[in-house]
Amino acid sequence: MTSKAAAKMHSSTPETIALREDVINYARDRMALDPAPLDGPQTLKFLQKHASGTISEKGLGGKKALKVFEEVLAPACISTDHPGYLSFIPVAPTKAATLFDLVVSATSVYGGSWLEGSGAVFAENEVLAWLAKEVGLPKTAGGVFVQGGSLGNLSALVTARHTAIQERKKQGQKLPKRWSIIASKESHSSLKAAARVMDIDVAIADVDTDGRLRGKAVLEAAKKIKDGLFAVVATSGTTNFGIVDRLDEVGSAAKKLGVWYHIDGAYGLAGILDPASEHLFKGTEKADSFIVDPHKWLFTPFDCCALVYRKPALAAAAHTQHGEYLDTLTDGGDYNPSDYAYNLTRRARGLPLWFSLATYGVKAYRAAIAENIKLAHQIADVIRDRPDLKLVREPELSIVVFEKQGWKLKDYEAWSDRILKQELGFVVPSSHNGKPNARFAIVNPRTDLQLLVRLLDSMDEGK
Numbered sequence: 353m354t355s356k357a358a359a360k361m362h363s364s365t366p367e368t369i370a371l372r373e374d375v376i377n378y379a380r381d382r383m384a385l386d387p388a389p390l391d392g393p394q395t396l397k398f399l400q401k402h403a404s405g406t407i408s409e410k411g412l413g414g415k416k417a418l419k420v421f422e423e424v425l426a427p428a429c430i431s432t433d434h435p436g437y438l439s440f441i442p443v444a445p446t447k448a449a450t451l452f453d454l455v456v457s458a459t460s461v462y463g464g465s466w467l468e469g470s471g472a473v474f475a476e477n478e479v480l481a482w483l484a485k486e487v488g489l490p491k492t493a494g495g496v497f498v499q500g501g502s503l504g505n506l507s508a509l510v511t512a513r514h515t516a517i518q519e520r521k522k523q524g525q526k527l528p529k530r531w532s533i534i535a536s537k538e539s540h541s542s543l544k545a546a547a548r549v550m551d552i553d554v555a556i557a558d559v560d561t562d563g564r565l566r567g568k569a570v571l572e573a574a575k576k577i578k579d580g581l582f583a584v585v586a587t588s589g590t591t592n593f594g595i596v597d598r599l600d601e602v603g604s605a606a607k608k609l610g611v612w613y614h615i616d617g618a619y620g621l622a623g624i625l626d627p628a629s630e631h632l633f634k635g636t637e638k639a640d641s642f643i644v645d646p647h648k649w650l651f652t653p654f655d656c657c658a659l660v661y662r663k664p665a666l667a668a669a670a671h672t673q674h675g676e677y678l679d680t681l682t683d684g685g686d687y688n689p690s691d692y693a694y695n696l697t698r699r700a701r702g703l704p705l706w707f708s709l710a711t712y713g714v715k716a717y718r719a720a721i722a723e724n725i726k727l728a729h730q731i732a733d734v735i736r737d738r739p740d741l742k743l744v745r746e747p748e749l750s751i752v753v754f755e756k757q758g759w760k761l762k763d764y765e766a767w768s769d770r771i772l773k774q775e776l777g778f779v780v781p782s783s784h785n786g787k788p789n790a791r792f793a794i795v796n797p798r799t800d801l802q803l804l805v806r807l808l809d810s811m812d813e814g815k
């Protein structure tokens with residue numbers, strides 16, 4: 353018989369049933385808001401005053417706990433799916449993807465092994481196979497959905513280095529004193545973070561006047577590395593500007609150097625789905641591995657990064673964890689997602705994307721991404737026409753960066769605070785070469801031209 357304490361938490365008692373309805377109603381109401389309030393951060397002092405003391409021996413009861421979340425905690429979190437949220441890289445999950453995220457929790461699916469989660473793993477792999485096909489990798493490609501692009505980049509580079517070590521050993525070569533990778537000046541901070549974890553060096557290659565990494569710059573950077581170069585990383589859609597490196601040239605350079613070619617497409621690789629932008633991504637088919645974050649531009653809730661390898665067996669060789677209690681999994685030859693990255697226990701976080709793609713079809717995704725890109729170019733036209741505004745770079749994908757004449761950082765900050773307070777938008781200042789600017793990152797199909805123009809207008813309003 354279930355103890356009273358366990359029944360209170362794990363059985364369908366009248367109390368837990370009532371709580372289920374309350375929580376589902378809350379989720380339903382939040383999803384029905386169009387849009388949800390933008391909300392904003394609170395001070396620690398405020399939250400201490402209004403939301404302290406929730407953890408006690410006895411518990412508050414679900415109703416009270418939910419009330420604290422609804423009335424105090426949730427409004428202290430910015431709605432990252434708000435159409436006016438344009439900072440960093442926003443998130444814009446489809447209705448189907450958000451709903452299915454609830455299902456992933458409700459079903460307690462384990463996504464780490466085939467033995468436990470074959471159905472989920474199969475569906476996730478269908479999505480990875482589709483992505484691999486779009487990118488031009490062979491049918492034998494495969495990988496895993498990990499927490500985010502940072503972990504995806506790290507896991508890919510660990511695989512690349514492990515492969516390089518194995519090759520050198522096989523050929524009886526000495527291992528280098530230091531290992532290194534080449535990445536561009538515009539590449540993402542997560543590469544340097546991965547390098548710190550791996551204790552390797554990053555050789556920074558110059559970009560051209562458009563901010564793009566080219567093959568020649570890769571070869572130049574390689575000349576300065578004595579030994580130990582094992583990977584070249586291209587960025588397909590820099591986070592600052594949405595500029596795509598010359599993927600074909602960089603891929604050829606990596607091949608010439610005989611090293612791994614990784615494409616960091618966390619934000620922008622989704623742009624390959626827009627038929628009008630596909631040409632920018634020529635050369636993706638040369639990649640040994642790539643990442644793309646569905647929580648950025650494939651309309652999936654946090655947190656979700658697709659990591660795909662040309663030869664997944666190389667990743668399994670680098671990452672598979674062995675242990676007495678795991679041998680039953682690893683000895684079987686099944687496809688265990690945990691083996692393809694630095695992770696073990698994992699949520700089947702690819703399922704919301706699977707369900708959303710299965711629901712709406714790829715064509716709807718192509719259209720939504722194409723619209724974001726079109727909107728970026730439309731607002732760039734408006735900016736170009738305003739004498740007091742200046743584009744820092746011509747947009748390529750869906751990021752637009754511009755300066756306002758005479759504005760210092762504090763002007764951008766004051767404007768940013770003001771529009772957040774008005775719940776108009778969330779646009780934090782950014783900078784380029786030490787000069788402050790404003791940056792719109794557009795990945796939400798509910799963001800429209802009218803709102804963006806309104807935000808430009810608001811720069812001239814009451815200070």
Ligand SMILES: *Cc1c(COP(=O)(O)O)cnc(C)c1O
Nearest residue numbers: 500501502540542591616618619
């Ligand atoms: C966002 C981003 C990352 C890091 O991804 P997370 O999911 O935030 O860990 C890596 N590379 C690029 C190009 C990005 O835009």
